[in-house]
Amino acid sequence: MTNTLDIQQPQPFDLVDSNILIAGNATAFEGTLSIRVSEGHDEYSSFATVGSLGLRQFQGSIEIPDTNTFKLNRLFLTLADDTGNPNGPSVVIPVLFGPLILPGYGGWRPYVVQPGDTLIQIAQAQYGNSNFQPIFEANQHIVNDPNLIFPGQVLRIPRDDI
Structure with a gap:
């Protein structure tokens, strides 16, 4: 067999x-x-x-x-x-x-990158601060440079409040 x-x-x-x-x-x-x-x-x-x-x-x-x-x-x-x-x-x-990406990790939500978005802006909107590192680390398989994200790209936003 x-x-x-x-x-x-x-x-x-x-x-x-x-x-x-x-x-x-x-x-x-x-x-x-x-x-x-x-x-x-x-x-x-x-x-x-x-x-x-x-x-x-x-x-x-x-x-x-x-x-x-x-x-x-x-x-x-x-x-x-x-x-x-x-x-x-x-x-x-x-x-x-x-x-290890986000203390208290409880899951993630998808986010579609809009024209003009930056990881800092997304972090500010999602977490209330400019720490984009959890978003960058959760998407390390598709984002090589935190300054290069593209409209239409779907990012995983780690959450601690799900």
């Missing part, structure tokens, strides 16, 4: 909370996938149960109990069928860790 990992959630560069929800389709030896979250230094691990015969849908999660453990806001979620095969398939998904 061919081992398969098709991860549908999270997608690369999704903005996640301290409880990272994972879903997809998989086959796994003895029905178990290992889950690891790392920034390259520290790591949390868990597992998800998958049916052992044929491709099965699964849902799982991993809780990051201490959000201060990580120093970087870009994390790597690794799912692997290594319960019986050290060379089994694995998938690595980069995600952005909301609690």
Whole structure:
């Protein structure tokens, strides 16, 4: 039987909370996938149960109990069928860790950039101050320079009041 990992959630560069929800389709030896979250230094691990015969849908999660453990806001979620095969398939998904982007992170809202907008103006309207860093960090996969945003671009605005 061919081992398969098709991860549908999270997608690369999704903005996640301290409880990272994972879903997809998989086959796994003895029905178990290992889950690891790392920034390259520290790591949390868990597992998800998958049916052992044929491709099965699964849902799982991993809780990051201490959000201060990580120093970087870009994390790597690794799912692997290594319960019986050290060379089994694995998938690595980069995600952005909301609690390190905005203290009290509770989710995000979309914002469509309007002509003449700047990140400072958007931050002032959304947060009541000019700290655009949470917006810039939440969109680091599409915004390379905080001075270059474009009308029509959809930005994620991290929120602590959702």
